[in-house]
Amino acid sequence: MTKVTMTVNGRAVSGEVEGRTLLSAFLREGLGLTGTHVGCDTSQCGACVVHVDGQPVKSCTVFASDVEGASVTTIEGMANPDGTLGRVQQAFQDHHGLQCGFCTPGMVMSAAALLAENPKPTEADVRHYLEGNICRCTGYHNIVKAVLAASGQDVSGLAAE
Incomplete structure (x- = not known):
C-alpha cells in the first residue's frame, strides 16, 4: 500500500x-x-x-x-461555490445536452477543458475536441449546442435535433 x-x-x-x-x-x-x-x-x-x-x-x-x-x-x-450548477453544467441542462446522463460528467469536464483552451470554439472545434467522449443517447447535436452556449455564443440559429 x-x-x-x-x-x-x-x-x-x-x-x-x-x-x-x-x-x-x-x-x-x-x-x-x-x-x-x-x-x-x-x-x-x-x-x-x-x-x-x-x-x-x-x-x-x-x-x-x-x-x-x-x-x-x-x-x-x-459547481459554483454556492452549490448551483457551473456555467458548463447549466448550459448542458438549458440546451438538453444530456439524456441518460451517464456520459455527462465526462462531457462537461472535456467541454470545460476545451473552453479553457479555446474560449470561442467553432462547431467543428467542439466536435473534434469531444471525439474521445462517447454518448449513446443524444446524437451529439445538443451537446455541441450546450458547449457553444457555455462559450457565450448565440446558439438560437442552431436547429434542434
Whole structure:
C-alpha cells in the first residue's frame, strides 16, 4: 500500500492505495466522489474524464499514485461555490445536452477543458475536441449546442435535433 496525497476539488485529501489503484477508483471508492463515471476501463468512452493540474485526463487510465501532489477537479468541483450548477453544467441542462446522463460528467469536464483552451470554439472545434467522449443517447447535436452556449455564443440559429 502507498499513501497518496492530492488536492481534489480544492480540498487536501490523502489515502492508502495499492499500486494498481486507478484514479477513477480512488475518487469513487476512496473519496465517495461518484460523479466520475466508469464506462469502459479502456480509455474509449470518456465518461471518467477529470482535470489533473488543469488538463483533461481519462481517470481510468491513470494510477492514483501517479497524481501524487496534483490538483484534481471532478464533476463535483465544477459547481459554483454556492452549490448551483457551473456555467458548463447549466448550459448542458438549458440546451438538453444530456439524456441518460451517464456520459455527462465526462462531457462537461472535456467541454470545460476545451473552453479553457479555446474560449470561442467553432462547431467543428467542439466536435473534434469531444471525439474521445462517447454518448449513446443524444446524437451529439445538443451537446455541441450546450458547449457553444457555455462559450457565450448565440446558439438560437442552431436547429434542434
